[in-house]
Amino acid sequence: MVKGLFAAAVVLFVATISARAETLVGYWDLNSTLNRSAGTSGSLSVVVASLGVEYVGWGTGTELNALSGYAPGASLHFLNLATVVEVGHITLSNLDFTNLVNPEISFAVKSNPGFQLEDTFTIDYWNGSQWVSSNLPKPTTSYSVISHKFTFGELDGLSNASIRISFSTVVAVVDTMDVDNIQVNAVPEPGTLALAGMGLAAAVVLWRRRRE
Numbered sequence: 240m241v242k243g244l245f246a247a248a249v250v251l252f253v254a255t256i257s258a259r260a261e262t263l264v265g266y267w268d269l270n271s272t273l274n275r276s277a278g279t280s281g282s283l284s285v286v287v288a289s290l291g292v293e294y295v296g297w298g299t300g301t302e303l304n305a306l307s308g309y310a311p312g313a314s315l316h317f318l319n320l321a322t323v324v325e326v327g328h329i330t331l332s333n334l335d336f337t338n339l340v341n342p343e344i345s346f347a348v349k350s351n352p353g354f355q356l357e358d359t360f361t362i363d364y365w366n367g368s369q370w371v372s373s374n375l376p377k378p379t380t381s382y383s384v385i386s387h388k389f390t391f392g393e394l395d396g397l398s399n400a401s402i403r404i405s406f407s408t409v410v411a412v413v414d415t416m417d418v419d420n421i422q423v424n425a426v427p428e429p430g431t432l433a434l435a436g437m438g439l440a441a442a443v444v445l446w447r448r449r450r451e
Contacts, residue, residue, distance in 0.1 A: 261424040264334055264342070268305060269419050270312030271297050277306055280335035281423060285315065291322030291411075301382040303347040304420040314419035319353075319411045328363075329418060330403040339425035340395040344402055345386035346421040350378035353413035358406070362387045364394060365401040372405065378416060396428065 265281030267273070273283045287295055298316030305311065319325055336342055344362065352358065361372040371393075375385055394400045402423070408414055 261343075261426055262339060263306075264336065264339070264423040264425055265331065265421075266306050266309075266423075267421040268300075268309045268312065269297075269315050269421070270300065270309075276309065278423070280333060281331050282333050283421070284330050284332070285328070286330070287317065287325065287327040289319070289322050289325040289327075291325065292320040293322060293325060294318040294320070298415075298417045300417075300419045301347050301349075303382050304345055304384045304422060305347075306420075306422070309420075314347075314417040317406075317416045317418075319408065319414040322408060322411045322414070324407075324409055325411065326405075326407045328403045328405050329421075330401065331421070331423060332399075332401045334394075334397075334400040334402065334423060336394055336397045336400055336425055338396065338428055340392075340428045341388060341390060342394045342400070342402075342423060342425040343386060343388040344404075344421070344423050345384055346404070347382050347384050347419040348378045348417065349380060349382045350416040351380055351414070353411060353415070355408050355411040355414055357409040358411075361405045363403045363405050364389060366393070370403070375404075382417075382419070 263278045265278035266276050267283050268276040273285065275281055275283065285295060287293060296316050297313040300311045300314040302311045317327065360375045360377055362375055363370040363372045373387060375387060404418065406416065
């Protein structure tokens, strides 16, 4: 009987590893506030430097990438009326990935580029000495979800990580962008799951022995 219970615990442990359910680290619905809406860590800030007429405020949000139970509301809205150069960052700091690996950021975004000579759209992470950037797909004119997964140990296990969404334009006229429903997720590291599985198996055996 003990062997059977132990085998059942092992099967459950293997299933747990296979699932590798994501852990929500932070969620921002951006419904007229920059405060974190759900999750356990992270703070959001916005910085835009521009030579021209620039507006940052609230637009119309979307249900795309929203957590269950969070209704569509506002979005973070950027408007260039006439800009020579613009550089902006949506920064998520103080993210805790302790015992977590393969962090992933996702968000809903749309853009009406108007007229512009050049633009960039990247996701960056702080490696301790500098920002490391990866290009993101350019936003479309209707909301879509863009995601980026950090791999190869870039942020695994860090207790105070920083990620930012960066964008820039050169010579833009009537250029808009909306960002909504930012999520940061990660998965438990294999070692953590292994300990949990071993603990479960030991608990089953101990429970059986006490009953005997």
